[in-house]
Amino acid sequence: MQTEIKFAGFGGQGILLSAKLLAYAAMKQDYFVAWVPSYGPEMRGGTAYCTVVISDKRIGSPIIKNPSHLVAMNRPSLEKFDQDVKPGGIIMINSSLIPSRSERDDIIELIVPANETAIKAGSVRAANIVALSAFAAKANIVDLDLLKKCVKEEFAAKAKIIPLNMTAFDAGVAIANNS
Amino acid sequence: MAKVLMKGNEAIGEAAIRAGCLNYFAYPITPQSEVAEYLVKRMPEVGGVFLQGESEVAVGYMIFGAAGAGERVMTTSSSPGISLMSEAISYIAAAQVPAVFVNIVRGGPGLGGILPSQGDYFQATKGGGHGDYRLLVLAPDGVQEAVEMTMKAFDLAEKYRGPVMIMGDGMIGQMMEPVEFPEDLKSEPSNKDDWASNGMSTRKSKKRNLVRSLFLDPKELNENNLALKAKYEQMKREEVLFEGYNTDSDYKVLITSYGTMSRVCKTAIDMMKEQGIEIGLLRPKTLFPFPEDAVFSAATKQSCKNVISIEMSMGQMVEDVERVVKGQREVHFYGECGGDIPTPEKIIEVIKELL
Numbered sequence: 001m002q003t004e005i006k007f008a009g010f011g012g013q014g015i016l017l018s019a020k021l022l023a024y025a026a027m028k029q030d031y032f033v034a035w036v037p038s039y040g041p042e043m044r045g046g047t048a049y050c051t052v053v054i055s056d057k058r059i060g061s062p063i064i065k066n067p068s069h070l071v072a073m074n075r076p077s078l079e080k081f082d083q084d085v086k087p088g089g090i091i092m093i094n095s096s097l098i099p100s101r102s103e104r105d106d107i108i109e110l111i112v113p114a115n116e117t118a119i120k121a122g123s124v125r126a127a128n129i130v131a132l133s134a135f136a137a138k139a140n141i142v143d144l145d146l147l148k149k150c151v152k153e154e155f156a157a158k159a160k161i162i163p164l165n166m167t168a169f170d171a172g173v174a175i176a177n178n179s
Numbered sequence: 180m181a182k183v184l185m186k187g188n189e190a191i192g193e194a195a196i197r198a199g200c201l202n203y204f205a206y207p208i209t210p211q212s213e214v215a216e217y218l219v220k221r222m223p224e225v226g227g228v229f230l231q232g233e234s235e236v237a238v239g240y241m242i243f244g245a246a247g248a249g250e251r252v253m254t255t256s257s258s259p260g261i262s263l264m265s266e267a268i269s270y271i272a273a274a275q276v277p278a279v280f281v282n283i284v285r286g287g288p289g290l291g292g293i294l295p296s297q298g299d300y301f302q303a304t305k306g307g308g309h310g311d312y313r314l315l316v317l318a319p320d321g322v323q324e325a326v327e328m329t330m331k332a333f334d335l336a337e338k339y340r341g342p343v344m345i346m347g348d349g350m351i352g353q354m355m356e357p358v359e360f361p362e363d364l365k366s367e368p369s370n371k372d373d374w375a376s377n378g379m380s381t382r383k384s385k386k387r388n389l390v391r392s393l394f395l396d397p398k399e400l401n402e403n404n405l406a407l408k409a410k411y412e413q414m415k416r417e418e419v420l421f422e423g424y425n426t427d428s429d430y431k432v433l434i435t436s437y438g439t440m441s442r443v444c445k446t447a448i449d450m451m452k453e454q455g456i457e458i459g460l461l462r463p464k465t466l467f468p469f470p471e472d473a474v475f476s477a478a479t480k481q482s483c484k485n486v487i488s489i490e491m492s493m494g495q496m497v498e499d500v501e502r503v504v505k506g507q508r509e510v511h512f513y514g515e516c517g518g519d520i521p522t523p524e525k526i527i528e529v530i531k532e533l534l
Contacts, residue, residue: 020184020355023355027182027184033184033357034354035355035356036355037354059356060442060443060445061442061523062442063520063522065522
């Protein structure tokens with residue numbers, strides 16, 4: 001069984017980190033993982049995306065055209081990758097920045113106002129953590145407690161922003177559970 | 180040690196340190212600059228040296244100097260940078276000193292692009308620099324293998340007293356995968372008494388060692404070239420590495436592919452197996468010495484009708500495949516370069532035309 005999750009947004013939204021944290025948690029659960037960035041020439045504020053591959057066997061091709069799920073943090077990301085997601089997958093839409101919705105009727109839409117939720121938690125910079133936890137709670141790929149621990153460890157060197165990210169994490173999970 | 184999640188570039192840097200390499204000289208170039216970024220922090224922690232040269236030409240000779248002095252030394256670069264270092268690589272081969280070069284290949288020719296490519300196969304295996312020398316070339320297919328091969332490269336460089344290359348591609352450099360580091364080697368160059376130009380006070384042998392690549396006497400030059408040739412023949416006997424995938428089956432088509440490309444081929448093979456189509460893969464892990472016997476016997480298996488080399492290039496390794504298959508089977512080629520890595524679906528389409 002292999003699952004691929006594409007994280008997409010603009011540079012600075014922290015999507016590469018969200019993706020890394022998901023990969024890290026999956027690795028801790030003894031899955032094979034690969035974190036595959038798109039690293040073309042990009043300008044500040046340009047698009048950023050990467051794919052996490054999680055599998056119970058050794059990963060072949062790390063290049064994924066049709067991911068199982070999509071986490072779209074801004075509008076161009078949704079428009080660009082909406083059609084690529086495999087039927088039955090989750091498309092997480094950051095409704096704080098994306099007024100539109102998926103044009104698909106064969107996927108599961110998860111609407112998360114990630115920026116607003118993060119601002120309520122203390123800072124918009126935690127929007128990526130809201131998105132990550134909301135998606136993870138909905139997709140049920142990795143253990144949520146373990147993922148939360150990975151988030152905490154990631155910020156170990158910046159202890160004062162741990163509470164913000166923990167609050168953001170819980171808020172994201174709550175959104176997914178109520179959706 | 181527990182698994183850690185690391186980019187290929189960072190993992191190569193850590194592997195070098197664990198192999199006892201305390202000298203890393205480099206000049207930044209995408210897609211491998213993270214090696215330098217990582218080692219600029221790590222080297223001081225272990226008492227090593229990171230030095231950024233003013234150009235790749237300079238770096239090549241810094242490597243030569245440190246190697247001649249008996250130090251474990253490495254550089255990393257990408258295609259155009261390796262071109263600039265190629266003169267020094269030729270000198271290092273001629274002078275018979277050990278050094279490790281990592282090429283995280285990007286698209287070429289010229290400045291090309293920064294996306295993954297395998298367009299430097301010829302450069303790595305057929306020269307690059309001038310004269311009768313060979314590079315021992317290891318081609319990892321992921322982060323774990325990049326680590327293992329980097330560590331092994333130092334031993335091989337010392338065993339053969341010459342340059343060894345790790346040939347990865349942009350994907351291997353940029354991708355993060357879980358990696359376990361083998362136990363630290365941290366050994367001094369094993370045979371350096373015989374060749375290193377310093378350390379007289381600590382040596383058993385008190386013979387004066389000279390590092391040189393100029394042999395004006397034709398007899399002497401010939402002898403040096405014969406000594407090199409003997410080493411390359413020994414590599415062919417002792418260092419060939421390869422992997423067979425689905426080669427136990429009665430495959431009709433044999434793919435030859437290496438590095439990142441071979442992983443895409445494996446996915447294609449798995450997908451075709453589900454459709455009841457058996458395809459084999461022979462993946463060279465050493466590009467030189469090339470797994471000649473393995474490719475020949477896999478290609479000439481009775482069930483196998485066609486061979487196809489699939490590469491992220493316009494057709495380079497395919498020439499070695501043709502050379503060793505010796506006309507016993509038709510050898511085809513499929514490749515793309517420019518950064519778009521062929522998808523499993525595309526490979527299946529290409530293979531089906533051969534069935």
